[in-house]
Amino acid sequence: MTLTPLVLPADADAATWSVFLAERAGGELARAQRTAEELRAIAPGDDAALTVWNEIGIALGNASAVTSLLAQVHPDAGVRQQAEDLSQEISRVWTDLLLDVAVYERLAAVDADGLDERLGDGAQRVLADALRSYRRSGIDADEPTRERLRAISERLTDLGQAFGRTIRDGAGETRVPASALEGLPADYVEAHPVQEDGTVVIGTGYPDTNPFLTFSLDRDARHAVHATFLDLGWPGNDAVLAEMLRLRQEQAELLGYASWPDFDAEVKMIGTGSAIAEFIDQITADATPAAERDRDVLLARARQDHPDLHTLDVTDARFYSEVVRREQYEVDAQEVRSYFTFAKVRQGLLDLTGRLFGLTYTDVPDAPVWHEEVSVHDVWLDGERLGRIHLDLHPREGKYNHAAQFDLVPGVAGVQLPEGVLVCNFGRGRMEHSEVTTLFHEFGHLMHHILAGRHRWVRFSGVATEWDFVEAPSQMLEEWAWDAGVLQTFATDDDGTPIPVELVARMRSADEFGQGCYARTQMYYASVSYRFHAELPADQTARLRELSAQYAIFDALPDTHFHCGFGHLSGYTSAYYTYMWSLVIAKDLFSAFDPDDLFAPEVATRYRDTVLAAGGSKDAADLVADFLGRPYDSAAFRRWLTSS
Known part of the structure; x- marks a missing residue:
């Protein structure tokens, strides 16, 4: 059977999109509820329960994807609100499903022994994951506790939307x-x-x-x-965050965990909440010598202009980092910027990922989209259409104002093509190199979603690994944005002259200059994420200041409230550490590539098939071991951290 992409409304009118949203999300939600009824009616012990469970997952995944996306990108505020309302309803259905004793009993009655032989590879893993989800939802609790857990889940959905909305709309x-x-x-x-x-x-x-x-x-x-x-999100999000933290803690305690970080870490590579704290402190210690050395260089340069300075705040550090790179490393960001025109960068990214992963992209200029600046491309491998990507890369009013990859359709073998959306906020002309690396990073998530979209079990589809691994493939793709040979294929000035190899080398040296400071900054963010959830501070701003003094290498700006605009506190909760955790793995993954030939087909194809295309079908550590031929380690990361 030939699969075709999801048909979006051809009419840009908000009313048309509203109808589409109601039909797509509402229809899939109703299908999920009907299918849940079928599951309850299955005889105990029948393997069909797992197949029907998969059908429910497909329907709810479809509904959740379209609402999550349109709530963040549709130009019409009414459509965005409708999508948020539907997202809340979908969340309620998921919560009810995971507290449904009858559904749980049908799944628990399935015999795990020999299940892969009966239903196909991965069936036993899907069953174990489903039963774990039920345990973590509170299925074994008494009815009053389950009702409280249901209420907490619904309220957390509301709070998460409010937190993100305040950031998005608070420009x-x-x-x-x-x-x-x-x-x-x-x-x-x-x-x-x-x-x-x-x-x-x-x-x-x-x-x-x-x-x-x-x-x-x-x-x-x-x-x-x-x-x-x-101060994005201040003051409104201060109270929203406080309630969110309290409810997460209550949820964890009702489920038998000492804290939210312990509950959250259980399903991640790191395992426990205390391990998060240990990881943050270890990286902080490892990064401090390089960070302090580079900080002193920046301070000395800043004092040439401001002799009375004794410390650097984050604003001065950002400015003088550029000054030092320009003066001591001969890297002028404005010169660098002259080689990165948005249209060339976007096409260059498509060309290089096509070459790297053996893919072909075809433009779909007549495809319906929610905004005229969105471009659409079909993705092909060996003559087979793998899926479709949508690139929504420029800012506009009411749009998600960071950078992220969103699902539109989760891919399922023989059922539906994967579709993903890149949502960023780049200018339409020149780009800074940091923006180029951001685009590469987010595109890595998009590749993961598309290449892992051919599994029978929707649970394995796309970026479905442990959450502290999902950034690793994206972080590794950033390496191609630092290779002179790669950059010269698309980074050209107005005369068509490619970016000089010598300039790229100096850019690398300048970037290495700040690695220790970068790591300390990341650990500050990670400490806010972890400590806020572990401690529930009564005065969030005061605790923010204390954590800045302990972990950040530069002073915070007085009277600012970073935590209210820190969107990751909603989605990543206590697990912002995952960016650095996955960077350790990304550096190890990249060590398998030949720096003199980043497009060597054997290693690139092996990486594509063993890591990206595998999706969530194995534990992340096993995926990495399949690719590297050994367990991952931190040697490459530590070399990078101390290389400046």
Whole structure:
């Protein structure tokens, strides 16, 4: 059977999309509920219970994907709200399902012995995962406890949406003197006209904030812009987060765990909440010598301009990191920027991933989309259409304002093609190299989703591994954005001259200069994620300051409230450590590639098939061992951390 992509509305009208959303999400939700009834009616011990369970997962996955996406990207506020409302209903159905004793009993009665032989590879793993999910939902608790767990789950869904909505819709702006544009690239200056009062408006979107903090020569203006950015979500999200933390802790205790981090870590590679704290402190200790050395270099340079400085805050550190790279490493970010035009970078990324993974992309210019700037591409392997990707890469009002990959359709072999969406907020002209690496990173998630979209069991589809591994493939793909040979295929200036090899080498050296500082900053974020959940601080802002002093290498900006705009506290909860944990693995994965030939087909194909295409069909540690031929270790990461 030839599978075809999901048909989206051809009419851009909000009413048409509203009907589509109701039919797609509502229809799949109703299908899931009907299928659950079928499962309850199955005779105890019948293997068919697991097959029907898979059908429920497909339906709920379809409903959840489309609502989660459109709640973040659709231009119409009414459609976004409708999607959020439907997401809440889907969450309630999932919660009810995982507290449904009759469904659980049908699954628990399936004989696990020989199940793979009877139903096919992976069946026993799917069953074990389902039974674990039921245990972690509280299926063994008494009825009052199950009812409380149900209420907590529904409230946490509401709070998570409110937390994200406040960040998404809370875009701010800072008015600074027109003179503050001194040092900014010409295209940036042109895009920020002077207002009648002599000021220019700097928004909180990345295309506005990032270049300003990097290049503006006006220190006061930089601090003002950064303070506005760090206060996204303040004050509303302070109370939202506090309630979210309390309810997660209550949920964990009702399920028999000492803390939310213990509950959350159980299904991750790291295993326990205490191991998270140990990991954070270990990375902090490992990174400190390099971080302090590089911090002192930045401070010495900053004091040439400001002799009274005794410490560096995060705003000054960002600016002087660029100054040091320019002066000591001969890397001028504006020069680098001249080689990265958005359209060329996007096409170059498609070309290189096609070459690396043996894929072919075909543009689908007439495909219906939710916004005219979204591009659509079908993905092919050996003449077979694997799936479809949608690239929504520029900012607009009401849109998700960070960078992430969203599912549109979870792939299932013989049932439906995987479709994924890249949602970013890049400018339409020049890109900074850091934005290029971000695009590569997020595209890695998209590749994972598409290549792992051919499993029979939806539980294995896409980015379905342990959560502290999911970033590793994306982090590894960033390595291709640092290779001169790769960059020269698409990074060219206005005259068509490729980026010089010598410049890329200097960019690498400049990037290595700040690795220790980067690691300490990441551990600060990870400590906020973990400690807030482990401690439930009464004064979140005060605890934020303490954690900054303990883990961050640079001073926090006074009177700012980073935690209220830290979106990962909603989705990643206590597990932000996973970015660094997975980076350890990513560096080890990359060590298998030949740095002189990053496109060597044998290793690239083996990586594609053993790690990416496998999805969640094995534990992450086993996937890595299949690829490397050994268990992963931290040797490559430690070499990287101390290489500057």
